[in-house]
Amino acid sequence: MFPGSFMMGAKDRLLPPSVPYRFFVAAAAFHLLAWVLLLVGNDGILGFAGGQGMVLAALHLITLGTLAMTAMGAAIQLLPVATRRPLGPIWAIKLMFILYVPGVALFAGGLAHAVAWVQHAGATLSVAGLVLFGGLVGANLRKVGDLPGVTRHAWLAVASLIGLAVLGLLLVIDFTKGFLPDHGAAAAAHAVLAGYGFMGMLALGFSYVLIPMFVLGSAVPDVVGKRTALLSGLGLAVGAGGALAGFGPAAALGILLGLAATAVYLRGMLASLKTRMKKRLEPFFRMVWVAWALLPLSLLAGLAPALGAPLDPWAGLWGFLLVFGWLLSFVTAILQRIMPFLASMHSSALGGKPALLSHLAPKLPVDIHLGCHVAALVLVSTALAGGWVWPLRLGLIAGLAGAVAFGVYTVEVLRRYRSHMAAAAAAAAQQG
Amino acid sequence: MMAGDVASAVINEAGGPPEWLSLALDASPLDVRSLLAQGVDPFATVMEAASGIEFGGSLVIDAPFNPSPLRRILAGRGFSSYGRKLNEGHWRVFFHLDGGVDWESGAEVDVGPEGAMTWREEDGLHIDVRKLTPPNPMLAILRLIERAGPGETVVVHHEREPHFLAPELAERGWRIARVSSEVVNVRLWLERMS
Numbered sequence: 001m002f003p004g005s006f007m008m009g010a011k012d013r014l015l016p017p018s019v020p021y022r023f024f025v026a027a028a029a030f031h032l033l034a035w036v037l038l039l040v041g042n043d044g045i046l047g048f049a050g051g052q053g054m055v056l057a058a059l060h061l062i063t064l065g066t067l068a069m070t071a072m073g074a075a076i077q078l079l080p081v082a083t084r085r086p087l088g089p090i091w092a093i094k095l096m097f098i099l100y101v102p103g104v105a106l107f108a109g110g111l112a113h114a115v116a117w118v119q120h121a122g123a124t125l126s127v128a129g130l131v132l133f134g135g136l137v138g139a140n141l142r143k144v145g146d147l148p149g150v151t152r153h154a155w156l157a158v159a160s161l162i163g164l165a166v167l168g169l170l171l172v173i174d175f176t177k178g179f180l181p182d183h184g185a186a187a188a189a190h191a192v193l194a195g196y197g198f199m200g201m202l203a204l205g206f207s208y209v210l211i212p213m214f215v216l217g218s219a220v221p222d223v224v225g226k227r228t229a230l231l232s233g234l235g236l237a238v239g240a241g242g243a244l245a246g247f248g249p250a251a252a253l254g255i256l257l258g259l260a261a262t263a264v265y266l267r268g269m270l271a272s273l274k275t276r277m278k279k280r281l282e283p284f285f286r287m288v289w290v291a292w293a294l295l296p297l298s299l300l301a302g303l304a305p306a307l308g309a310p311l312d313p314w315a316g317l318w319g320f321l322l323v324f325g326w327l328l329s330f331v332t333a334i335l336q337r338i339m340p341f342l343a344s345m346h347s348s349a350l351g352g353k354p355a356l357l358s359h360l361a362p363k364l365p366v367d368i369h370l371g372c373h374v375a376a377l378v379l380v381s382t383a384l385a386g387g388w389v390w391p392l393r394l395g396l397i398a399g400l401a402g403a404v405a406f407g408v409y410t411v412e413v414l415r416r417y418r419s420h421m422a423a424a425a426a427a428a429a430q431q432g
Numbered sequence: 433m434m435a436g437d438v439a440s441a442v443i444n445e446a447g448g449p450p451e452w453l454s455l456a457l458d459a460s461p462l463d464v465r466s467l468l469a470q471g472v473d474p475f476a477t478v479m480e481a482a483s484g485i486e487f488g489g490s491l492v493i494d495a496p497f498n499p500s501p502l503r504r505i506l507a508g509r510g511f512s513s514y515g516r517k518l519n520e521g522h523w524r525v526f527f528h529l530d531g532g533v534d535w536e537s538g539a540e541v542d543v544g545p546e547g548a549m550t551w552r553e554e555d556g557l558h559i560d561v562r563k564l565t566p567p568n569p570m571l572a573i574l575r576l577i578e579r580a581g582p583g584e585t586v587v588v589h590h591e592r593e594p595h596f597l598a599p600e601l602a603e604r605g606w607r608i609a610r611v612s613s614e615v616v617n618v619r620l621w622l623e624r625m626s
Contacts, residue, residue, distance in 0.1 A: 084592055341599055356599075356602055
């Protein structure tokens with residue numbers, strides 16, 4: 001008996017589990033492949049300032065292959081439930097996957113081996129998948145008015161997606177045509193929109209729903225989400241504009257606005273954590289702490305080159321802390337939690353007892369992943385800062401070992417879920 | 433049922449009615465059950481009726497369930513309320529415009545920290561989490577099942593099927609035993625797993 005509530009229940013349906021899981025498995029596979037490429041092309045990492053090769057390919061396997069892929073898989077299942085509106089037809093979601101996965105693989109292959117037509121084909125398919133994703137999310141959010149914390153960030157993510165896709169396509173064409181006046185400046189703006197804009201805004205928006213839900217903390221007040229969206233939007237516009245124009249003071253102002261948004265966001269999250277019912281945080285939250293610590297650190301690292309510090313090592317350090325520190329830590333933390341969570345949601349479909357979250361999620365692989373991921377962050381950051389080869393190689397080996405452990409975790413969650421469903425089907429058949 | 437019958441039914445309940453109830457008994461009930469049966473959300477009709485009430489006046493609503501979110505919303509506009517289940521599928525709620533100082537007085541309804549209303553009926557412990565901001569519905573439900581007695585059923589009044597709740601219930605040895613979907617009231621019966 002309240003406005004807009006009529007027939008709410010009919011629209012929030014679950015997708016077949018195979019639909020989101022194909023995105024999660026692809027994300028784990030690209031994660032592994034990225035570390036392999038980094039290890040193979042490790043001699044190009046120190047002093048990296050863009051350009052085709054293994055490092056740029058690995059970077060895109062993480063950003064497009066792992067981060068965006070996870071965002072897609074999570075959004076297609078969580079957004080319709082949160083907004084109570086359907087995301088779109090399943091065929092459109094499957095088409096998004098069919099376009100996007102080979103697109104990312106081709107694009108990374110084309111970058112790794114500097115083959116222009118493969119890059120172009122991969123970029124076209126990837127952008128088509130991303131545009132389809134942006135369109136589905138945009139259509140879903142159009143009439144949602146009661147989740148301002150989530151929707152404002154999602155709109156900023158969609159706007160950033162348009163900007164990063166346009167710049168990304170221009171950068172790819174520029175590799176062969178060389179028409180951009182400053183390739184590095186365009187690449188920096190592309191990185192800002194991709195890292196803090198598209199992925200960062202999705203991470204903040206989803207945080208306001210997922211973190212309180214996973215820790216059973218109180219809802220984050222709408223005013224927090226409105227403030228972070230406003231500060232982030234201004235920061236992204238000024239920061240990306242400054243980077244594109246090669247005007248350091250504007251980029252620095254954008255970073256300061258980003259730091260202010262981060263402070264408001266973290267304060268809101270910590271306030272929710274303080275009220276939580278779960279006194280003992282689950283293992284995935286250790287990775288959230290790492291991500292939260294590295295978000296402001298990445299912004300501070302970005303401040304140095306914006307204020308005139310040399311690009312080597314600051315640009316590399318900034319990019320590494322942004323992509324591998326803040327975003328990859330956060331995304332793998334969320335992936336670690338939502339894979340068994342969604343499996344548990346689906347596990348009573350045959351009428352039996354639902355599978356317990358604690359039974360679906362093996363702890364050893366995530367412990368190994370955490371240790372290796374943190375070691376990789378420390379060692380590679382140290383190597384980038386000091387220009388040392390051996391810490392870099394050790395860090396890359398640690399990162400690869402962590403990615404293997406995360407892959408094992410992904411496979412094991414699915415194996416346990418399928419085993420539960422097989423037992424439930426057998427029990428149902430016996431009763432029938 | 434006449435107003436006098438209601439009064440006597442209400443007065444016989446433990447806790448007793450609020451003092452202002454005698455002023456509300458003469459008001460004709462606005463019965464929204466037929467609107468809901470047609471699939472029409474009666475919120476606008478109720479709010480229009482409420483907007484015509486002057487300070488000290490009363491409004492009476494007949495509904496097929498305890499309209500907890502409406503009571504919360506009208507409390508915010510200064511209405512105290514007092515509700516009773518007259519029989520299966522028939523609640524009568526009396527609203528009195530007095531600043532909402534004792535809007536839950538005598539209603540035998542508890543309001544939890546998340547704003548969820550809980551009350552007891554013959555079929556179990558009821559909780560209404562409609563219109564709460566996520567994840568507060570989940571918090572309120574989990575808090576309630578932690579204090580539910582052995583063998584007690586918890587009946588949740590929700591505005592949609594809470595898919596995210598099932599894994600947390602399972603972790604605590606509970607399950608969704610049954611779901612019924614009506615207009616603006618999805619009901620879930622939660623039970624301990626055997």
